[in-house]
Amino acid sequence: MDGLFSEGKIGTLKLRNRMIRAASHEGLADEKGNPTEKQFQFYKRFVEGGIGLVITGYAGIMQSGKSALYHMTMIHSDDMIAAHKRMVDKIHDLGGKIVLQIAHCGRQTWSKETGEPPLLAPSAIACGFYKEKPRALTDPEIYEIIENFGLAARRAKDAGYDGVQIHGAHGYLLSTFLSRHANRRKDKWGGSKENRFRIVGETLHAVKKAVGQDYPVLIKLNSYERARRGVKPDECVEFAKMVEETGCCDAIEISCGTNEGGFVMARGDFPTKAILEYMRPYCEMNPLFKFFTRMSVAPVVRLFQPKFTEGYNLDTAARVKKAVSLPVIALGGMRTKQFMEDAVREEKTDFVSMARPLLLEPDLANKFKNGESEAARCDNCNKCVVAVDTAPIACRKDEFN
Numbered sequence: 001m002d003g004l005f006s007e008g009k010i011g012t013l014k015l016r017n018r019m020i021r022a023a024s025h026e027g028l029a030d031e032k033g034n035p036t037e038k039q040f041q042f043y044k045r046f047v048e049g050g051i052g053l054v055i056t057g058y059a060g061i062m063q064s065g066k067s068a069l070y071h072m073t074m075i076h077s078d079d080m081i082a083a084h085k086r087m088v089d090k091i092h093d094l095g096g097k098i099v100l101q102i103a104h105c106g107r108q109t110w111s112k113e114t115g116e117p118p119l120l121a122p123s124a125i126a127c128g129f130y131k132e133k134p135r136a137l138t139d140p141e142i143y144e145i146i147e148n149f150g151l152a153a154r155r156a157k158d159a160g161y162d163g164v165q166i167h168g169a170h171g172y173l174l175s176t177f178l179s180r181h182a183n184r185r186k187d188k189w190g191g192s193k194e195n196r197f198r199i200v201g202e203t204l205h206a207v208k209k210a211v212g213q214d215y216p217v218l219i220k221l222n223s224y225e226r227a228r229r230g231v232k233p234d235e236c237v238e239f240a241k242m243v244e245e246t247g248c249c250d251a252i253e254i255s256c257g258t259n260e261g262g263f264v265m266a267r268g269d270f271p272t273k274a275i276l277e278y279m280r281p282y283c284e285m286n287p288l289f290k291f292f293t294r295m296s297v298a299p300v301v302r303l304f305q306p307k308f309t310e311g312y313n314l315d316t317a318a319r320v321k322k323a324v325s326l327p328v329i330a331l332g333g334m335r336t337k338q339f340m341e342d343a344v345r346e347e348k349t350d351f352v353s354m355a356r357p358l359l360l361e362p363d364l365a366n367k368f369k370n371g372e373s374e375a376a377r378c379d380n381c382n383k384c385v386v387a388v389d390t391a392p393i394a395c396r397k398d399e400f401n
């Protein structure tokens with residue numbers, strides 16, 4: 001197998017190397033969710049920095065699935081295509097490749113943000129973080145969501161994106177269907193793994209039907225969720241095989257975690273000060289509560305944070321790679337050049353993707369290639385992760401030190 005700097009392929013999409021910028025919500029869209037010049041300038045640094053592919057932060061397919069995070073990008077109506085196209089064209093002019101991640105946030109948002117109460121989910125169980133009780137989706141509503149994934153993908157294609165990634169991870173709508181923890185349905189959408197997978201399978205079919213067989217369609221799946229009945233690696237491998245069987249997907253990215261699971265998705269530090277400054281509802285608490293949280297709650301919560309280890313989803317990604325013939329993207333804690341090079345050369349994964357490290361070093365791919373760096377400088381402080389709740393994306397490593 002060729003190494004990290006060899007060309008790669010995802011369906012019909014040719015990439016200059018095996019390094020991908022993983023979807024990370026930017027908070028750089030305008031009030032309506034249209035991409036902005038700032039968003040282009042933000043992606044531009046990755047393209048000029050040598051990354052093989054940029055996957056955008058999640059874009060909302062419907063108003064009911066809008067994120068509670070600051071200024072989500074949207075792709076829920078045709079009149080947004082022009083703004084997306086302006087940005088995509090400029091990325092292409094630089095020689096970059098860009099895929100739009102499309103999502104419905106399900107129960108991981110607030111209805112005061114969607115403006116369309118109640119929240120929608122497989123079952124009427126609140127997410128332990130957002131704590132707003134959703135309503136269980138009806139059959140026609142599920143089909144409407146599937147159709148809207150297709151419509152969003154068609155808009156992405158019209159805007160010139162090089163592909164779409166369906167967000168099937170992190171506790172958002174599709175991943176809650178996959179998880180026995182959040183999906184307690186007894187109809188054809190719940191119970192057996194085939195039933196829980198049904199909405200994902202149908203979404204993949206709807207998306208390919210909308211964009212055509214040659215248009216690259218990727219999916220992001222969870223390898224692990226902290227909840228007892230949540231997705232675990234064995235089930236992730238099964239779901240990956242089911243994705244391949246649809247014949248409607250070109251690559252699978254392996255991630256982990258949900259919002260209520262704390263920092264499972266990202267690992268690393270529990271950024272108490274940044275949480276109290278940027279993250280609702282904590283940033284809205286009175287100073288006394290903040291003081292109490294800092295002194296007593298945070299140290300206890302911190303004890304239960306999963307430890308950071310390099311490439312913490314790679315083992316599952318490698319199992320998925322053995323089980324399917326689709327290209328696999330391993331995400332989560334990719335930090336050193338040697339580790340990534342070995343992961344690709346040893347055929348544990350076809351691609352590696354990164355989110356946090358590129359905020360500090362958007363040109364990390366070039367630095368690795370030119371021998372200027374052997375390891376990312378990101379220290380997993382996680383201030384970037386919590387700050388996107390109320391502010392645009394940025395590396396915030398040097399704040400609150």
Ligand SMILES: Cc1cc2nc3c(=O)[nH]c(=O)nc-3n(C[C@H](O)[C@H](O)[C@H](O)COP(=O)(O)O)c2cc1C
Pocket residue numbers: 022023024025026056057058101167169170220255256265266331332333334353354355356357384385388393
């Ligand atoms: C600021 C920020 C925003 C994120 N937003 C998204 C998102 O929109 N969609 C998504 O699938 N993952 C999102 N993630 C998760 C990352 O894709 C990734 O799973 C996680 O950061 C672990 O990878 P890393 O160690 O390379 O940072 C986000 C991560 C960060 C840091």
